[in-house]
Amino acid sequence: MPLIKYNNQSLSSITTLPASIPTGKLKLISSQTASNSASISFTSGLNSTYKVYKFVFSNIHSRTDAVDFTFNLSTDSGSNYNVTKTTTFFRAYQNEAGTDTALEYGTTRDLAQSTAFQIIADTMGSDSDQSGSGSLLLFNPSSTTYVKHFISTFQNYQGDNYSIQTYVAGYGNTTSAVNAVRFQMASGNFDGTIYLYAIDNS
Amino acid sequence: MPLKFANNQSLTGTTALPSAVPTDNLILISTQTASNSATISFTTGLDSTYDTYEFKFINIHARTANAEFSFNISTDAGSNYNVTKTSSAFRAYHREDGTGGVLEYNTVSDLAQSTGFQLFGEQGLGSDADKCLNGELLLFNPSSTTYVKHYILKSNDLGNFDYSVVSYVGGYANTTSACNAIQFKMSTGNFDGIIKMYGVKKS
Numbered sequence: 422m423p424l425i426k427y428n429n430q431s432l433s434s435i436t437t438l439p440a441s442i443p444t445g446k447l448k449l450i451s452s453q454t455a456s457n458s459a460s461i462s463f464t465s466g467l468n469s470t471y472k473v474y475k476f477v478f479s480n481i482h483s484r485t486d487a488v489d490f491t492f493n494l495s496t497d498s499g500s501n502y503n504v505t506k507t508t509t510f511f512r513a514y515q516n517e518a519g520t521d522t523a524l525e526y527g528t529t530r531d532l533a534q535s536t537a538f539q540i541i542a543d544t545m546g547s548d549s550d551q552s553g554s555g556s557l558l559l560f561n562p563s564s565t566t567y568v569k570h571f572i573s574t575f576q577n578y579q580g581d582n583y584s585i586q587t588y589v590a591g592y593g594n595t596t597s598a599v600n601a602v603r604f605q606m607a608s609g610n611f612d613g614t615i616y617l618y619a620i621d622n623s
Numbered sequence: 624m625p626l627k628f629a630n631n632q633s634l635t636g637t638t639a640l641p642s643a644v645p646t647d648n649l650i651l652i653s654t655q656t657a658s659n660s661a662t663i664s665f666t667t668g669l670d671s672t673y674d675t676y677e678f679k680f681i682n683i684h685a686r687t688a689n690a691e692f693s694f695n696i697s698t699d700a701g702s703n704y705n706v707t708k709t710s711s712a713f714r715a716y717h718r719e720d721g722t723g724g725v726l727e728y729n730t731v732s733d734l735a736q737s738t739g740f741q742l743f744g745e746q747g748l749g750s751d752a753d754k755c756l757n758g759e760l761l762l763f764n765p766s767s768t769t770y771v772k773h774y775i776l777k778s779n780d781l782g783n784f785d786y787s788v789v790s791y792v793g794g795y796a797n798t799t800s801a802c803n804a805i806q807f808k809m810s811t812g813n814f815d816g817i818i819k820m821y822g823v824k825k826s
Binding site: 452479482515522523582 | 712727734736761769773791792793794824825826
């Protein structure tokens with residue numbers, strides 16, 4: 422075994438640590454930045470290594486006003502994004518004038534055994550300062566036994582100057598392994614960064 | 624430089640690891656403990672290092688019954704906590720005697736272009752010795768000079784009238800100035816508890 426020598430009080434040439442050394446639970450797998458992009462797809466990194474994956478959305482900005490931000494799943498490494506899903510959708514909102522508030526179920530935004538893209542942020546604004554941020558948890562995508570559950574939370578500056586919280590949950594109704602995820606606007610392009618993290622199993 | 628020796632299979636004197644070594648991506652930036660305190664402010668650490676910041680609230684205990692926990696944001700390093708905000712809020716609650724069981728929009732805790740403190744969503748924290756609030760606040764891209772600053776807040780508390788109350792608040796600080804400080808306080812009176820600020824690594 423070669424000797425490891427100290428380098429300015431850091432340890433050089435070490436790329437892994439013994440399993441007994443704690444390194445934390447949240448692992449960054451990859452990130453992608455959209456810049457006037459039609460879609461962002463994560464086609465690697467979703468596998469049996471981890472049981473829980475977390476996507477974090479940072480300042481998703483729609484280039485087209487009042488358009489929904491959506492996602493879909495793939496079981497063929499991104500050749501098709503068309504997994505059957507059943508979901509619920511609810512939201513709370515208020516406009517900047519303070520004249521319109523609601524907590525409501527979104528009957529037109531949930532899915533019932535549909536292969537369509539799932540809305541996770543609705544009618545996003547395209548003004549220069551408008552954006553949305555949030556997260557999506559995806560559970561055990563590599564399972565070949567169970568369906569694939571997901572839970573999304575999103576906070577959005579909506580096109581008509583509303584603050585909207587959106588909560589979406591559901592499952593990809595497949596026992597095939599899910600190995601890719603795509604994010605896109607319902608129409609037009611978008612900006613922003615999406616991080617893919619994993620929650621360590623151990 | 625002195626030689627370092629392994630000590631009981633640990634390495635002494637090491638202050639950094641090579642970047643190739645995997646480490647946690649949830650980084651504890653600072654912790655503050657309130658002890659009958661009027662406010663807790665984080666005036667350092669909110670910058671462009673991270674895109675997402677997480678605050679964890681552990682056993683926040685009001686010293687005055689029916690107070691509400693709240694926060695506000697600063698763009699001048701804590702000289703003023705008065706950023707304009709628009710938000711929505713909802714909550715569910717259930718009383719220990721089995722009554723309640725309500726899910727509702729919370730008109731008291733939302734803001735419409737207001738510089739006031741953002742309430743956590745409960746209109747009556749309990750001050751009994753065992754009552755407290757726990758939860759988390761996500762603050763996205765506070766240093767952006769392009770976009771507004773979104774936040775998502777969720778908490779659960781044991782209220783003054785023996786309710787379990789779960790509260791959700793989402794909103795944005797309607798400014799394109801960088802936000803660089805945040806303050807937490809009760810609507811009235813002092814409080815105890817621990818607040819931890821984390822950054823989520825982006826590389």
